[in-house]
Amino acid sequence: MAEITFREALNQAMAEEMQRDENVYLMGEEVGYYNGAYKVSQGLMEKFGASRVIDTPIAELGFAGVGIGSAMVGLRPIIEMMTFNFSILALDQIINNAAKLRYMSGGQFKIPIVFRGPGGSAHMLAAQHSQCLDPWFCNVPGLIVMTPSTPYDGKGMLKTAIRDDNPVIFIESESMYGFKGEVPEEEYLIPIGVGDIKRGGSDITLVAWNKMVHVAMEAAAILEKEDIEAEVIDPRTLKPLDEQMIVTSVEKTNRCVVIEEGWPYAGVGAEIAARISALAFDSLDAPILRVSSEDLPMPYAHNLEKEVLPSVDKVVRAAKKVLYI
Amino acid sequence: MAKAKLDKEKLLWMYRMMLLIRRFEERTAQMYGMQKIGGFCHLYIGQEAVGVGTVAAMKKGDYLISAYRDHGHILAMGTDPKPVMAELFGKATGVSKGKGGSMHLFDNEKGYMGGHGIVGGQIPLATGMAFAIRYKKSNQVVVCSFGEGAVHQGAFHESLNLAKLWNLPVVYLIENNRYGMGTPLERASAVWDLSQKACSYDMARATVDGMDVLQVNEAMKEAIERARQENQPTLIEARTYRFRGHSMSDPVHSHYRTKEEVEEQKERDPISSFQAYLLDKKILTKKMADTIEDEIKKEVMDAVKFAEESPLPSLESRFSDVYA
Ligand SMILES: Cc1ncc(C[n+]2csc(CCOP(=O)(O)OP(=O)(O)O)c2C)c(N)n1
Numbered sequence: 261m262a263e264i265t266f267r268e269a270l271n272q273a274m275a276e277e278m279q280r281d282e283n284v285y286l287m288g289e290e291v292g293y294y295n296g297a298y299k300v301s302q303g304l305m306e307k308f309g310a311s312r313v314i315d316t317p318i319a320e321l322g323f324a325g326v327g328i329g330s331a332m333v334g335l336r337p338i339i340e341m342m343t344f345n346f347s348i349l350a351l352d353q354i355i356n357n358a359a360k361l362r363y364m365s366g367g368q369f370k371i372p373i374v375f376r377g378p379g380g381s382a383h384m385l386a387a388q389h390s391q392c393l394d395p396w397f398c399n400v401p402g403l404i405v406m407t408p409s410t411p412y413d414g415k416g417m418l419k420t421a422i423r424d425d426n427p428v429i430f431i432e433s434e435s436m437y438g439f440k441g442e443v444p445e446e447e448y449l450i451p452i453g454v455g456d457i458k459r460g461g462s463d464i465t466l467v468a469w470n471k472m473v474h475v476a477m478e479a480a481a482i483l484e485k486e487d488i489e490a491e492v493i494d495p496r497t498l499k500p501l502d503e504q505m506i507v508t509s510v511e512k513t514n515r516c517v518v519i520e521e522g523w524p525y526a527g528v529g530a531e532i533a534a535r536i537s538a539l540a541f542d543s544l545d546a547p548i549l550r551v552s553s554e555d556l557p558m559p560y561a562h563n564l565e566k567e568v569l570p571s572v573d574k575v576v577r578a579a580k581k582v583l584y585i
Numbered sequence: 586m587a588k589a590k591l592d593k594e595k596l597l598w599m600y601r602m603m604l605l606i607r608r609f610e611e612r613t614a615q616m617y618g619m620q621k622i623g624g625f626c627h628l629y630i631g632q633e634a635v636g637v638g639t640v641a642a643m644k645k646g647d648y649l650i651s652a653y654r655d656h657g658h659i660l661a662m663g664t665d666p667k668p669v670m671a672e673l674f675g676k677a678t679g680v681s682k683g684k685g686g687s688m689h690l691f692d693n694e695k696g697y698m699g700g701h702g703i704v705g706g707q708i709p710l711a712t713g714m715a716f717a718i719r720y721k722k723s724n725q726v727v728v729c730s731f732g733e734g735a736v737h738q739g740a741f742h743e744s745l746n747l748a749k750l751w752n753l754p755v756v757y758l759i760e761n762n763r764y765g766m767g768t769p770l771e772r773a774s775a776v777w778d779l780s781q782k783a784c785s786y787d788m789a790r791a792t793v794d795g796m797d798v799l800q801v802n803e804a805m806k807e808a809i810e811r812a813r814q815e816n817q818p819t820l821i822e823a824r825t826y827r828f829r830g831h832s833m834s835d836p837v838h839s840h841y842r843t844k845e846e847v848e849e850q851k852e853r854d855p856i857s858s859f860q861a862y863l864l865d866k867k868i869l870t871k872k873m874a875d876t877i878e879d880e881i882k883k884e885v886m887d888a889v890k891f892a893e894e895s896p897l898p899s900l901e902s903r904f905s906d907v908y909a
Contacts (some may be wrong), residue, residue: 317702318738386686559903560672564684
């Protein structure tokens with residue numbers, strides 16, 4: 261198997277799907293001539309031409325809506341958000357149109373569209389450029405929300421997202437684009453709504469996604485030195501959620517910490533904790549804890565930013581707390 | 586160069602301020618390279634005449650608001666370079682207490698209403714400040730700066746209509762540096778002549794050479810007068826050029842523009858041409874120019890020293906300023 265970067269894996273997914281179906285096209289700011297602000301679309305314009313890899317002006321609401329309109333009549337757009345911070349400008353189209361057109365029309369339309377790009381913080385980008393909006397999208401019926409943590413998952417999930425007939429929000433990470441991982445030559449797909457056990461263990465369940473999976477894995481390695489075996493579960497799709505995988509794990513470990521980069525208030529972690537309480541209450545030996553960003557806009561100064569974000573140390577502490585050690 | 590209708594003192598202020606901004610940012614780039622500064626950092630080098638010619642036309646009490654390419658604007662508004670550099674360093678003594686960084690400089694007291702990170706996001710804010718000025722019947726004016734890339738956001742169009750509809754004292758200033766990141770104007774805009782956008786709102790408009798501080802200043806004075814006396818908005822396009830990459834992580838000339846193009850544009854350097862003009866008019870002497878250069882060098886070094894020696898924000902400070 262070849263070791264490739266996250267950005268290459270995503271690039272391959274788009275290239276393969278564009279090859280496979282000529283209705284698939286890529287649109288967004290700097291995706292073409294510039295090869296993508298984060299080089300995820302490197303070489304795609306050269307390969308598929310400017311009619312299928314389309315640079316837009318800075319007009320998120322407009323081009324998100326153009327994508328949705330084109331999907332109503334049969335195209336399958338991939339809309340790149342330079343970062344998901346700028347998707348806030350496009351939310352009207354995503355929430356009022358992409359998510360609702362099928363329902364409001366009694367099923368007359370399908371909206372096969374992917375909105376993809378990096379979410380969350382990078383490094384010292386301050387409040388307007390460091391936002392993790394996962395729960396915003398998860399709150400909306402009609403949207404699917406996927407968020408990979410490895411190059412392998414990224415490729416298989418993005419191919420599925422492009423083939424799916426529903427609007428998919430696909431959240432990547434600026435700081436993971438350079439991560440390397442093994443990706444097979446042959447084609448594979450990772451289904452929507454199926455999580456992955458990133459590490460088996462029987463003492464505690466850590467649920468994490470996107471770059472928090474790597475924080476959880478590091479915490480698990482530290483816990484292992486103290487003979488605590490953590491199971492790390494990456495739901496991969498946040499909506500619909502693989503609650504069965506989480507519940508099965510908690511039934512085994514009886515303890516759970518959810519790690520998320522977003523804000524705690526009404527976050528995805530709260531949803532996961534509520535589901536575990538509802539479905540596996542009798543298995544729990546301790547309250548479910550969440551490790552998230554603090555309930556603050558992101559400060560610029562690095563020393564403050566570090567405090568605000570979840571960390572390996574915070575996860576280890578939370579794990580020990582639910583283990584009563 | 587446009588003909589100066591200004592007194593000597595003002596002309597020398599403009600020269601000095603453009604040079605201060607240039608030297609401040611050259612040092613900023615160096616400090617970024619040394620990782621004293623982080624995050625996204627966008628230099629104004631090449632565009633100094635636009636900000637300085639603009640501020641020279643404003644009065645105390647007027648407001649200026651801009652995008653993330655904001656070092657030049659806040660310095661021109663009279664903020665001490667020390668807390669500006671300290672903000673870039675993420676220090677407690679920074680203008681935004683280390684919470685904003687390069688993209689989010691603010692100085693409310695001086696009328697600098699901030700550096701804004703979302704393209705086009707400050708345009709409705711400027712319009713709102715102008716609304717408040719009318720509401721309170723005060724005699725101020727708002728100047729709103731943004732790149733040509735922002736003209737394609739809905740917020741720009743909604744704002745222009747409101748400003749004209751409600752007779753608001755605001756000047757919209759397009760700093761057209763030819764590129765929004767790697768996208769040249771002609772690949773982003775259906776029209777080349779951007780001040781035309783004013784026509785659909787029946788708004789006054791002007792196009793100026795953004796490399797000529799006097800031309801910028803003349804057009805801005807006229808527009809500000811129109812705003813102050815008649816409560817009428819204006820759209821000005823200043824044609825300028827950025828000599829550096831889009832941000833510190835973008836090379837000066839990657840494939841979207843050639844080295845030759847950048848070099849050719851540097852011939853239009855707004856500072857050297859203004860210096861030549863002032864020398865020619867005997868407003869500035871070589872000796873004075875050297876003294877100014879030395880003073881500015883010291884001022885910038887003092888700012889760096891101040892930033893270096895300032896404390897980091899206390900960890901507790903992250904909880905303050907979320908709510909009033
Ligand atoms: C709404 C939004 N979309 C995208 C971006 C990313 N971005 C930052 S600067 C920029 C280019 C802006 O160009 P322009 O408005 O011409 O200003 P300049 O940087 O040239 O001064 C882009 C696309 C952003 N900050 N905000």
